[in-house]
Amino acid sequence: MSKKKILIVDDSKTIRQQVNFTLTKGGFDVVEAEDGKLGIEALGQHADIAMVISDVNMPNMGGIEMIEALKQAGTHPSLPIIMLTTEGGAALIERAKGAGVKGWLVKPFKPEQLVAAVTKLTA
């Protein structure tokens, strides 16, 4: 069975690599993007992306802006997306929920929690 492909969108290379390592160990393939604009491009280039993990605060285009743009475009209506961020405020979480986000993890993340979330949401 081919591995499920996960897109990580974060301007920190350290975080991208950490997520990549964690999910690769967990049996997934990983694609990386540095900001929301490049995340949208990656989704256009990889039709088999099964899930997105995204930071909130990034240059060029933030995570929630990316998700709202995807929602407006209607191109990935059932793609599961979770946020991985330092932010934890209720108002921002509500805005993300409204855009269709399925989960919210606050950094630093627990590897086993991330793998469990990805496994569940891509099942």
Added chain:
Amino acid sequence: MTEYHKKLIELFNSSANDFFLSTGVTDVALVSGELPKEAVERGQLFSSSLGFASAKVKGVVVITTQSAVIDATNPQREYIPVFSDADRADWVGEMANQIVGNLKRFLAKYKVDFSLSTPTVICGKDLAVANVAKSQLYVVEFAVVGKKVKLCYSAEFSVPVDFDVSVSAEPEQVAGGDGLFF
């Protein structure tokens, strides 16, 4: 220093302290309280600054430290034997991001919210932090894995933080390391 300013400094210091401990290092200590305004270090250093702002507050946090601290706190240290300076520059930016993220959660208890900028990183020898803000610059030092970390905090509040606001209300913030699923 007034009690109010001491409380603010405590929040900043707790933000940094909690971050260092969250990386798994246990050798973390606040070395000193407020230092003179000049914050000059010597040797090859990495520095990251991150601003934050809202209608209620404008501020910046600057972290300046050396390779040993950056490498000791980097979450990839278990599987990357040697870090490049590019790796270090990236991680020190994320360090500032997570420290200010902690500060945001602490201040939220007192009904102060703000947006974070993205971090700016500089690397080089003999870095100095100049205070060009109107507000006071607080400089503190931590010792992490026996090496110095200098943190500069500056924040200007349009209305002083009301530390008497009850913190027993239902928490509105998700803590670091936790998650929610909908």
